[in-house]
Amino acid sequence: MNGITILDDYGHHPTEIMATLTTLCASWVGKKRIVVFQPHRYTRTSALLDEFTKAFYQSDELILMDIYPANEKPIEGINSSMLADRIQKHGHRDVKYIGAHKDVVEYLIKRLNSKDVLLTLGAGSVFKVGEDILSALNKDM
Numbered sequence: 001m002n003g004i005t006i007l008d009d010y011g012h013h014p015t016e017i018m019a020t021l022t023t024l025c026a027s028w029v030g031k032k033r034i035v036v037f038q039p040h041r042y043t044r045t046s047a048l049l050d051e052f053t054k055a056f057y058q059s060d061e062l063i064l065m066d067i068y069p070a071n072e073k074p075i076e077g078i079n080s081s082m083l084a085d086r087i088q089k090h091g092h093r094d095v096k097y098i099g100a101h102k103d104v105v106e107y108l109i110k111r112l113n114s115k116d117v118l119l120t121l122g123a124g125s126v127f128k129v130g131e132d133i134l135s136a137l138n139k140d141m
Contacts, residue, residue: 001137003114006130012040012123014051021058024119031117035059036104036129038122039067042075052083053090062092066099068124105132
């Protein structure tokens with residue numbers, strides 16, 4: 001819509017994420033690649049922390065939402081803000097933590113343009129970000 005491509009992928013493991021981003025780069029050449037990632041489970045985020053820090057290099061901008069717990073209890077010190085910091089320290093040039101769904105949607109509606117491709121990634125509710133952006137853009141038409 002409005003020249004903006006919005007995609008969703010269930011990828012929530014670093015290997016899946018890297019494969020998806022490789023395809024994104026090959027398929028949407030010349031577009032800014034904005035990725036919204038919602039980590040799935042505290043235990044997975046903790047166990048694969050090092051792998052996650054390297055998984056997003058092929059995104060131009062990375063936005064991390066709060067962890068989708070899938071009925072797990074939080075693990076102290078494991079959260080999306082910490083993951084964003086680690087990814088940035090590992091060399092990603094544009095990563096930000098915007099935890100809440102509505103805040104991510106508001107941020108993106110103000111910034112997306114026809115030179116962008118938006119990819120939502122994760123096994124939780126992150127797909128609703130794209131749906132809500134499309135609904136908002138549709139209302140503006």
